[in-house]
Amino acid sequence: MKNLAVHLRSLFGLSGKPKEALPPDLLFARFKEVLDRNNRTLEIITDMGEKLGGDYLFDITYVKSAYSGLYSTVHDSLLSFDLLTRDRYPRLHQVFGDIDARIKRMIYDISATGGEMTVFYPAISWDMGGEVGGKSANLAEVGNYLKLGVPPAFAITTHAFDALMRQNGLDEKLKALNEGPLRGETLEELRTSILNAEFPPALHAAIESALHEITAVSGRNCFLSVRSSAEEEDSDFSFAGQFTTKLNIPAETEKIKEAYREVVASLFSPKAVAYQKGIGYPLGRLKMAAACMVMVDAKSSGVIYSSNPSGDRDTLLINAVWGLGESLVEGQIDADLFVVNKGAEPAIVDRRPAAKKSMITARKGGGVEAVDTPSAMEAEYSLTPEQVAELARQAMLIERHFRRPQDIEWAIDQKGTIFILQARPLRLPEEGERPSPLPDAESARTARDVSGPRIPLKGKSRVVQKGTGAGKVFLVRHPDQLDNFPKGAVLVAGHDSSDFIRVMPYVAAIITDVGTPTSHMASLCREFRVPTVVNAGDATRVLTHGQEITLHVDDEGGVALYDGIRKDLLEYADAASPKMEDIYEFRKKRYILRYISPLNLVDPLREDFTPEGCKTMHDIIRFIHEKAVAELVETSKYGGRVKGRAAVKLDIPLPTGIMVLDIGGGLSARGKHNKVAFDQIASLPLRALLKGMMHPGVWRSDAVSLKVNDFFTSMIRMSDIVAEGRDYTDYNLAVVSREYVNLSLRFGYHFSMLDCYCSENARNNHIYFRFVGGATDIVKRSRRISLIAAVLREYGFNLKTKGDLIVARLANLGQDRMEEVLDRLGRLIAYTRQLDAVLHDDSAVDRYTKAFLDGDYGP
Amino acid sequence: MSPRIMVIDDEKIVGDMAKMSLEQEGYAVETFTSAEPALERLAQEKFDVVVTDLKMKGIDGMEVLRTVKRLYPETKVIMITAFANLDAAIEALRAEVHDFFPKPVKIKELKTSIQRALGK
Structure with a gap:
């Protein structure tokens, strides 16, 4: 308890020494600026979402002007925020710049990557197919957007491919492929050159560093698969099974380089060449990217067709085998088959077991091997009904997202976690051949x-x-x-x-x-x-x-x-609904919203609530709002600047000792002798709170007897708390405006702080409440914390508790509901004032919690 | 026979989206990204409604409007523009434009306007 301030500051995510704070009125003016600009930003975000939602005809002029407006408001908000926090978050500017660059890149059609040789999946965006290949672009989307399980992975880009070709003088040879008749020997030479290719130093370094990063997460001894991800693969042309896949390769630079060479060389294998010719693709033009993905320790694996190609389109098919699914993909072994109805609640309508005599497993040291299936498992289904249902749900989700039937590879690890390994369009028979067409x-x-x-x-x-x-x-x-x-x-x-x-x-x-x-x-x-x-x-x-x-x-x-x-x-x-998403330009423009409207920073109590955690403009203003509130809270706590300003005494029938400092519209009039009565309070949140505190019966004035031990503890603890708040030990302080209150309260032996903005605009509204201390021993104090936590949780607060400290947050409620919650909070503050002394056992916590929620405030 | 609608806008996305939503209403829709080929097409065949962007490279929307009115006085023209200003709107209205929308245009409003143009 020695350093309460440091403790609280870390909870609020504020670091470093507090600088000379702004006076409350100036601080609050900055805060309001931030709110106004954030609101304007949200309005533009909403407008863009609406205009780019498919109900409007729009053009690039709109996108450019709307974004330019958005950019300015976020930028202005950031400036006010800097003034408010006195430049506490310099990193936020860089993050803002990065997001802006991404969006501008898309608006102005600038190349997606800066020529990077490797890109990790979380950094891959939908429009990067040209760099990372279709397979990685689709799969990254499944992980990044749909948030389904995808193993840790990185792509080796087409820039790497170009560099490899140039380094080995193969770029000219590729160009020559379409000139004159193609000889088998030419392709063979090309493959041999690639298999023996020397790596440009930058590519070697990029792979080495990517492996370093991936092993830091998945362990030094992890194994990877290296798969082809050609530019056009899995998009308009599937190239299914045309290129090489290397499985279970140790995450060592030389081994991965070797596998990568093989994957690249497969671009010129006889069957891949035949395929490219077959679809009229000029040889030597296609570039090969690769996907390097951590191997799943698969208990079972398989393939899903998200629409049944040969039967009822309202069903999907799941094939499953024990172990790795490689042989299944190649169509080599018999697999369990599940036919699943694509309803809101997927149901198995048919299933057929297969005699799975052998299975593919990862070999120790690398590579894969076929082994006999343990006899007990041979005839057993390789999926539980729950797993079938979950796979079906994920498949339907992927199909809905890509707006086409999908051919999906998946694996389930020993712990039962599902991973998607590939998702590509599934080609179905033409509409006319469909057995049961959907209604038009x-x-x-x-x-x-x-x-x-x-x-x-x-x-x-x-x-x-x-x-x-x-x-x-x-x-x-x-x-x-x-x-x-x-x-x-x-x-x-x-x-x-x-x-x-x-x-x-x-x-x-x-x-x-x-x-x-x-x-x-x-x-x-x-x-x-x-x-x-x-x-x-x-x-x-x-x-x-x-x-x-x-x-x-x-x-x-x-x-x-x-x-x-x-x-x-x-x-x-x-x-x-018209399928606007089928229009490429529409999808591309709408994609800009990905970096604007989604909210990733949801929970301020989580560790990723940082500038670096901001992925969108919405995240940035969320971060700004949260930290602006934290700054208000924090500064008012350290606020010595109250002395000499016109704080007035609150004159209500409770001995609260609250002084009120009005920074704008918080008081309607001032009473005599610098006192202010309840009726003269115009601050919405303070009124609501006091109403609760004055609610009949909640203010227990009967002295609760303290045991000697409790009393000593309280003496020691009080000196700590007093030292923290040295400038207003004499009184409790409420800084108010019409919509705002920051209230510091010391009642007897505990310290609570409430920061609240309550206005007509729900998205500006927040309540911060923290509570610490108490005179009794730690066990009893913790019981009171449990009681407060239980009540706050009931009202929908987000909580963090530690010992006898509680930090609770609630935001975005409408004004009526805010006032209702504040009223209850007022009652709770009054009710629990000295309650810890009577919480003799854990069952008392439940009893008093229930009584409070039932409105029974009696002893 | 389905009413015939022509959409001219130098940005492909506008034509694509209009086509998709208007075909859903049962119209026969043709789209163009510049006025020249659109006017060539109009010389061959009559359209019931022409939706055109005002500001385009080469021949602009006002000229499209005048040509349409000369060829087919009964064909209705709906003007859309990203650069809405009063002068342009007044000029367009004087030249017997059926409707005038600033972009982004709510597709539903465009549909309603087309229905009115067709006398429904």
């Missing part, structure tokens, strides 16, 4: 029946994103529950939260009781096109966990909720 737009339009039993909702629902989504209800009361969110479920929650980003790629629809269409979450929903309705009133009460429902929001914004999965409506929605 017109017939679906006329056939749809929007009647049927509806589930009524009380609230005045507001549409965030139109569309149709169906699935099982998953009720979320606390962000932790999102860890168990099943793919394809409908998320139902009390209020909207940017925490939902964690499940955004998988969620079928979102319904919240309260919320606004301009929240952080709303922009995410639009980005991911998740049908979403907020402010539905009582969804969390009307809907039950696990219930199957369908949310249908039509073009006119009409909202209907149905019991059960309405397949007709889903099909209608699918057929009726």
